[in-house]
Amino acid sequence: MIKTIASAVLTALLLTTAAHTQTPHFQPAPPLEQGHSHNDYWRPHPLFDALQLGFKSVEADVFLVDSTMQVGHERAALHPTKTLQSLYLDPLRQLNGQLYTKPAELWLYVDFKNDGEATYAQLHKVLSRYRNMLSTPQQPRAGGVRVILTGGYPRQRILADPNRLVFLDGQLTDLQAGLAANIPTVNGNWKKTFRWDGVGKMPAAEATRLRQLNDQAVRTGQKVRFWDLPASTVAQRQAVWQELLRYPALLVGADELVELKQVIDKQR
Known part of the structure; x- marks a missing residue:
């Protein structure tokens, strides 16, 4: 009886994992320039739910666990089958650049959650196997995948890596030229930058500050993404x-x- 129950539980877990990682039917959509999929891995179909709507920016939190890049918001949510490769890199390679109805980069944010130095070293090894689909500092690629690190990454080491x-x-x-x-x-943290919480009209001084940040980003060729947006x-x-x-220079995470x-x- 116990063996039967254990077997049933194991089968259910395997089916759940398979359903979660199975590539769904996918139809490319026109790219959305400002949409960002926050905590993308929480979705029923990580990556694909965002791509299906045309989102050009997705975010995955990564923990380094025994040389594996496991994806999750906290350690308790990690699973060996849910890795950066299985949820993102492998499906993207299978799509072979056919991400949108016209060539456009996908920005894959990788948020370092632990041990930045070791995580970067392992990530570099992993990404080396997917080099042909990446848009890199040395080789931009139309329709490629641009990996952008956020969180606790070792900034100086990475910038010094040719x-x-x-x-x-x-x-x-x-937000600077060059x-x-x-x-x-x-x-930036919205609530540490602005007091407006979406109720009533945005105060004039804060609206000016937001416009100035956009104008500065347009001049420098960068994008600005705020997190912890009001959502009560x-x-x-x-x-x-x-x-x-x-x-246009502001990404909107949701x-x-x-x-x-x-x-x-x-608003189009």
Whole structure:
């Protein structure tokens, strides 16, 4: 009886894993320039749910565990089958550059969650096996995958690496001329930068600050991504999205991809 129950549980786990990692039917969509899939790995079909809507930017949190790049928000959620390769790199290689209805880069954010030095060393080994699909600092590739590191990465080591295959996500202070080739995007905590929470009209001074950040990013050739956006209600988060979408250099991160796409489509 116990063996039967154990066998049934194991079978269920294997089926669940298979269902999670199975490549779904995929039809390329027109690329969305400003959409960013926050915590993309939480979705029923990581990567594909975002691509199906045209999102050009997805984010995966990565822990280095025994030389494997496991994807998850925290250690308790990790599983050996859910790796950067299985959820992202292998499916992307299978798609062979056919990601959108026209050539466009996918930005794959890899958020380092532990041991930056060791994680970078292992990531470089892994990415070397996918070099032909990557858009790198040395070799841009139309329709390629641009890997952008965020989180606890070893900045100076990476910038000093002449063979690096990745780009970096900087801070707002990195919004500077001459940095876009290595640091194409910067990020900031919304709630530490602005007080407006999506209720009522954005204060004039803060609206000016947001416009200035966009204008500066346009001049430097970079993108700006804010996180911890107000999201207590649908109305609040959509008000913030609508304000961000006014400015082409701002990426808009969301958990609610279909909802964000609807807002984007209305503002086109």
